[in-house]
Amino acid sequence: MTDTLDRAPAPERGAARPGLAGRLLGHQLLWPVLAIIVMLVIDVIANPSFLDVRIQDGHLYGNVIDIARNSAPVMLVALGMTLVIATRGIDLSVGAVAAIAAAVACTRIVESADEGAASATILASTTALAVCVLLGVWNGFLVSVLGIQPIIATLVLMVAGRGLAMLITDGQITTPTNDTFSNLASGFVLGLPIAFLIALGMVALTAVLTRRTALGMLIEAVGINPDASRLAGVRARTITWTVYVFGAVCAGLAGLIIAANTNSVNANSLGLWIELDAILAVVIGGTALTGGRFSLAGTVVGALLIATLVRTIPSIGIPSEANYLFKAFVVILVCLLQSPRARAALRVRGRRGAQPKAVAA
Amino acid sequence: MTHTQEQVVTVRPEPSQQPVVEMRDISITFGTVSALDRVSMRLFPGEVHALMGENGAGKSTLIKALTGVYTIDAGTIVVGGEEHEFHTPAAAQAAGISTVYQEVNLVPNLTVAENMLLGREPRRFGAINVRAMNRRARQTLERLGLDVNPGSLLGDHPIAVQQLVAIARAVDVDARVVILDEPTSSLDADEVEKLFDVMRRLREHGVAIVFVSHFLDQIYEIADRMTILRNGRLVEERMVAETSQLELVRLMIGRELEVLERLDRDQRQAAVSSETPVLKAVGLSRKGSLEATDLTLYEGEVVGVAGLLGSGRTELARLLFGADTADHGELEVRSSRRRLRSPRHAIDRKMAFSSEDRKAEGVIGDLTVADNMLLALQASRGWLRPIPQATRARLVRDYIQALDIRPADPDALMRNLSGGNQQKVLLARWLITDPDVLILDEPTRGIDIGAKTQIQTLVADLAAKGMAVVFISAELEEVLRLSHRVVVMRDRRKIRELPNDDVSVSDVLEIIAGEARQTEEGTA
Numbered sequence: 001m002t003d004t005l006d007r008a009p010a011p012e013r014g015a016a017r018p019g020l021a022g023r024l025l026g027h028q029l030l031w032p033v034l035a036i037i038v039m040l041v042i043d044v045i046a047n048p049s050f051l052d053v054r055i056q057d058g059h060l061y062g063n064v065i066d067i068a069r070n071s072a073p074v075m076l077v078a079l080g081m082t083l084v085i086a087t088r089g090i091d092l093s094v095g096a097v098a099a100i101a102a103a104v105a106c107t108r109i110v111e112s113a114d115e116g117a118a119s120a121t122i123l124a125s126t127t128a129l130a131v132c133v134l135l136g137v138w139n140g141f142l143v144s145v146l147g148i149q150p151i152i153a154t155l156v157l158m159v160a161g162r163g164l165a166m167l168i169t170d171g172q173i174t175t176p177t178n179d180t181f182s183n184l185a186s187g188f189v190l191g192l193p194i195a196f197l198i199a200l201g202m203v204a205l206t207a208v209l210t211r212r213t214a215l216g217m218l219i220e221a222v223g224i225n226p227d228a229s230r231l232a233g234v235r236a237r238t239i240t241w242t243v244y245v246f247g248a249v250c251a252g253l254a255g256l257i258i259a260a261n262t263n264s265v266n267a268n269s270l271g272l273w274i275e276l277d278a279i280l281a282v283v284i285g286g287t288a289l290t291g292g293r294f295s296l297a298g299t300v301v302g303a304l305l306i307a308t309l310v311r312t313i314p315s316i317g318i319p320s321e322a323n324y325l326f327k328a329f330v331v332i333l334v335c336l337l338q339s340p341r342a343r344a345a346l347r348v349r350g351r352r353g354a355q356p357k358a359v360a361a
Numbered sequence: 362m363t364h365t366q367e368q369v370v371t372v373r374p375e376p377s378q379q380p381v382v383e384m385r386d387i388s389i390t391f392g393t394v395s396a397l398d399r400v401s402m403r404l405f406p407g408e409v410h411a412l413m414g415e416n417g418a419g420k421s422t423l424i425k426a427l428t429g430v431y432t433i434d435a436g437t438i439v440v441g442g443e444e445h446e447f448h449t450p451a452a453a454q455a456a457g458i459s460t461v462y463q464e465v466n467l468v469p470n471l472t473v474a475e476n477m478l479l480g481r482e483p484r485r486f487g488a489i490n491v492r493a494m495n496r497r498a499r500q501t502l503e504r505l506g507l508d509v510n511p512g513s514l515l516g517d518h519p520i521a522v523q524q525l526v527a528i529a530r531a532v533d534v535d536a537r538v539v540i541l542d543e544p545t546s547s548l549d550a551d552e553v554e555k556l557f558d559v560m561r562r563l564r565e566h567g568v569a570i571v572f573v574s575h576f577l578d579q580i581y582e583i584a585d586r587m588t589i590l591r592n593g594r595l596v597e598e599r600m601v602a603e604t605s606q607l608e609l610v611r612l613m614i615g616r617e618l619e620v621l622e623r624l625d626r627d628q629r630q631a632a633v634s635s636e637t638p639v640l641k642a643v644g645l646s647r648k649g650s651l652e653a654t655d656l657t658l659y660e661g662e663v664v665g666v667a668g669l670l671g672s673g674r675t676e677l678a679r680l681l682f683g684a685d686t687a688d689h690g691e692l693e694v695r696s697s698r699r700r701l702r703s704p705r706h707a708i709d710r711k712m713a714f715s716s717e718d719r720k721a722e723g724v725i726g727d728l729t730v731a732d733n734m735l736l737a738l739q740a741s742r743g744w745l746r747p748i749p750q751a752t753r754a755r756l757v758r759d760y761i762q763a764l765d766i767r768p769a770d771p772d773a774l775m776r777n778l779s780g781g782n783q784q785k786v787l788l789a790r791w792l793i794t795d796p797d798v799l800i801l802d803e804p805t806r807g808i809d810i811g812a813k814t815q816i817q818t819l820v821a822d823l824a825a826k827g828m829a830v831v832f833i834s835a836e837l838e839e840v841l842r843l844s845h846r847v848v849v850m851r852d853r854r855k856i857r858e859l860p861n862d863d864v865s866v867s868d869v870l871e872i873i874a875g876e877a878r879q880t881e882e883g884t885a
Contacts, residue, residue, distance in 0.1 A: 215744040224727045233708040233740040292727045
């Protein structure tokens, strides 16, 4: 599976093959992984028992498990976003789609005859995801058929979607009481949080769908050079359309998990700004916003980095007011370290500093 | 003849008169490729100077050297008696050299006056003085005989007017040299006349105009002097009035290969004369790109399309393949008459098309050689049926070997390959789909001579095996060497179709120029 996950970002194959150390240093995921490790180290310094995992009622508990569980929504949204971005697109509506999915699921559960039954959850979730398919079809239609710029096309649903979610919940905070539903977020299977397993399962499914079939290659071809792909007979329109549908379904799943976590849905705030976290996770993972080669493994690491960051902020005593600032700081740092241009500039600066000033003449 | 009369009116630059710009022995290399090799050009005040040459001759490189976009490797540029070296377009503009590009690079949502004076707006108390700005713009426009409201939005005007405004902007900065790079390619006849009016006025004011156009008639109507380039080298500087169209075309295309040509002809296999038409186009046309054209292709033949740039040769290829959709006409592929709405339809009917624009419409730079090769086949199989690993490896290995692709590494990234090798990978992409009809638009442009010969040989072999090939190239020698039948195009239509028995380059040039003479006589 690692091979399937880890095809992109493309190292310059065919060029001189560097040694193990060289390859490790040049690897796109080096800096995000290091950043996660550094944050965990800081956490341990601040709180020596941070990494402790204990077993309670056959379930694993601890900060690390929390990080894994909390990363699930962003990971899911980022997963869909990865494919959308690979086709040179972007989907700003995912937060609103998550809210709609949650709104549909929660109101269906509340309205069902037996509110606590497992069947109510299954039916409600299926309905919610079906609605997401429709929403994805809408986005895909605007982008691939009408040719509207993705950022504008999805902006429509980003704004209108919140309104739709409000309509569905009548503007109320809807609180379903259903154990099956809340297990989506807080349940455990084989000692691991269900939410995390759902996210990993989707990642695995996507990896197989894109890398064991030709889909991944065709998506990349469309993202790198749409004109050439069309002339080679690739159904670029269908592919673009499909990734938006997939993105919406992923966002819907994320919405269900978020709602299950609090057993409630607030159409105004559920999944708010999650599109930005997802885009961030994708970019940190090494998939360029210009489209083309994508890395699912990178997206997983990106989502874990964001979840670790969110957990680290309170644990090292940063006041909650500085929350966003700190987040921005870490993100900029990682992105700079990843950027070849910034690294080259740093190297040049270092070398110049070492030289005598006479060079200027 | 209209143009000789104009010569009388125009002040002919006397030998004693100083050229406003003199470029001497300019050389520019990109990596190992020499784009310009000791090219010289002189521009005199008050003349329209045509820069002539086929694609890749070095016209735009020379222009970019003059306007500071490229830095020259060797040679000197003298402007107004002073030696200059321009490193930025701004520096060239400050020296009085302005460029108007084919795509107008002005701001559509500003007014005409704002565009003309962008960055140099007359100010009063720090704010822009709109009234003064409009007045100044109106004066300049009137000087050029243009009836355009300076207060109107630029984007509301047709592209022709926008171009004229761009010229007006150049005039307003007191340009001594105005460069017009293919300004007429998207204009209709009336608009061209208007442009020429403006150019004549500029000429009267002593401005030197560099004019690039692929329309020979326009050159003969407006230009006084011309510099002809070929393959990055200077061929000759000529007075337009003293050069016949036939001579000009010959100078542009060159004919040093006539001996080779005869040799090749003997080697060429006789046409696998087959009576089965593979593809039949009747009255295929598209507004603005091709007038109604008929073409029939038979199994096992190479049909060469000859014509200068802008003659409609590429447009014909795109319509045949469904890359553009035709407005009118019928296309019958293997007696199926369904309309080709997309390349996909054409591929399903066993057609293949390699675009002239390798980079924009062929290469997927960030994918591997193997992925690039298999793209068309994979696309027609659909994503659910990936090509089995073993088949994949075999196909890629076979074609790398057969076409001698280097590096012979299926995992090399496409963008790291040289142009010739990229072209071979693209050919392999189509050959893997086993097409009946192969349309090649400039398959040998910009690639080295070795790869060129390999591709030519391959085309001959493919036809011998029964494939129908449409071969388009700016190099007439190449077209004549390979094809069994030649279609000659000019001014967006087919003007002649003839079997290629002993047709020589000069015959084709006669046909192209002869047609010009006829139309000229018709209009005179």
